[in-house]
Amino acid sequence: MAIESKFLPYGRQQIDEDDIAAVVRVLRGDFLTTGPSVAAFEAALASRVGARYAVVCSSGTAALHLAMMALQLGPGDRGIVPSVTFLATANCLRYVGADVLFADVDPKTGLMTEDTLADALNGDSANVRVCLPVHINGQTVDMSAIAPVCEKGGISIVEDACHALGGASRRASGEMAPVGTTDPGGMAVFSFHPVKTIAMGEGGAITTDDPELDGRMRILRNIGMVREPSAFRESRQAYDEQGNPNPWYYEMHDLGYNLRASDLHCALGLSQINKLDRFVEARGERVEWYREILSPYAPTVAPIRQVAGCRPAWHLFVVQIDFRAAGINRATVIRELHGVGVGTQVHYLPVHRQPYFRNLYGDIDLPGADEYYDRVLSLPLFPDMTRQDVAYVCEQLIQVLGAGG
Numbered sequence: 001m002a003i004e005s006k007f008l009p010y011g012r013q014q015i016d017e018d019d020i021a022a023v024v025r026v027l028r029g030d031f032l033t034t035g036p037s038v039a040a041f042e043a044a045l046a047s048r049v050g051a052r053y054a055v056v057c058s059s060g061t062a063a064l065h066l067a068m069m070a071l072q073l074g075p076g077d078r079g080i081v082p083s084v085t086f087l088a089t090a091n092c093l094r095y096v097g098a099d100v101l102f103a104d105v106d107p108k109t110g111l112m113t114e115d116t117l118a119d120a121l122n123g124d125s126a127n128v129r130v131c132l133p134v135h136i137n138g139q140t141v142d143m144s145a146i147a148p149v150c151e152k153g154g155i156s157i158v159e160d161a162c163h164a165l166g167g168a169s170r171r172a173s174g175e176m177a178p179v180g181t182t183d184p185g186g187m188a189v190f191s192f193h194p195v196k197t198i199a200m201g202e203g204g205a206i207t208t209d210d211p212e213l214d215g216r217m218r219i220l221r222n223i224g225m226v227r228e229p230s231a232f233r234e235s236r237q238a239y240d241e242q243g244n245p246n247p248w249y250y251e252m253h254d255l256g257y258n259l260r261a262s263d264l265h266c267a268l269g270l271s272q273i274n275k276l277d278r279f280v281e282a283r284g285e286r287v288e289w290y291r292e293i294l295s296p297y298a299p300t301v302a303p304i305r306q307v308a309g310c311r312p313a314w315h316l317f318v319v320q321i322d323f324r325a326a327g328i329n330r331a332t333v334i335r336e337l338h339g340v341g342v343g344t345q346v347h348y349l350p351v352h353r354q355p356y357f358r359n360l361y362g363d364i365d366l367p368g369a370d371e372y373y374d375r376v377l378s379l380p381l382f383p384d385m386t387r388q389d390v391a392y393v394c395e396q397l398i399q400v401l402g403a404g405g
Helices: 017-027 036-049 060-070 087-095 114-121 143-152 211-220 263-273 276-297 330-339 355-361 367-375 387-403
Strands: 053-057 078-082 099-103 128-131 156-160 168-170 176-178 187-191 204-208 301-303 317-321 376-379
Touching: 017 263, 036 053, 036 204, 036 263, 053 060, 053 211, 060 087, 060 156, 060 187, 060 204, 060 211, 078 087, 078 114, 087 099, 099 114, 099 355, 114 143, 143 156, 143 168, 204 211, 263 276, 276 301, 276 317, 276 387, 301 387, 317 367, 330 376, 330 387, 367 376
Parallel strands: 078 099, 078 128, 128 156, 156 187
Antiparallel strands: 053 204, 168 176, 187 204, 301 317, 317 376
């Protein structure tokens, strides 16, 4: 089966004419940034995931950073991060001067578990202020098991849900809830990078039910500026002789950053979120095609294990391959597939093995993360793939692996 002059990347956005029209309307309007599209997207996202508040910002990385600042973490504090994740999940702690405590993962799913969290804590929750479970590939961590451990240790939870918008997980109450519905005092972080389920170009958001966290993040994403007279501290500067607030006046109480998202980005996000269910369904259908076509080749090639207690919103389609049994190394597989129009990727090199973190914390033994990393390969997955595309990817993968012996 040949796919002529076509390259299938591991992931990409689907942009329709209504998405383009939404951005054009902003370009023809009065606000390119800090305008009505920002608030509209925040309201739509909060409603979609069942949260009271959503704070949109410039990227998923910025969202993680904002969450750490909102929790007022700093030097001497620690946060728990599973080692199988994108760099930003760990980096956000370092941005505020806190330290990272790496947790292992289930080698079959890449997810943090109750046991790997307990192992990371090792009975010592001193100065551990936050846990960042990562819902990787579109599957969710078992929050019903994680939350009680964190509650017992007085540890806040910030869910890295950048892979999982549109999915659902079992909460501590035992009920299934949309990803983004957080437990009291918690937050969930999303990314709208083009390969994610919905795209803004670049963009991220944090959802929470906590009004104090929401208010703090809105200030911190905007340079730390405060414009509400009720919050002013310098009355001699803030008010005129009649006691009226000066109309130009603002104050800065904390060091913030420009982490805003523009109306252009939010208009695209608002258009895309209206298609979220369709995108999630399309991705799930293609995952089922992959599972069906690849089933005869297990265990040498097998999709990652689907976990109980979640309704996945597949961001990536990941297979685990026994490269040794196939007689071929992963780099060769990636290069050979690229040569026939199939893009692949590895998600991710365990973060505890990165030189920066090795220099900080030395060598750490996390066998689950290492085993997961050694076998995974992300195959193309996006909504407008045809069944022929999926069959072609599988055919080429099996041919390359077969060539290895």
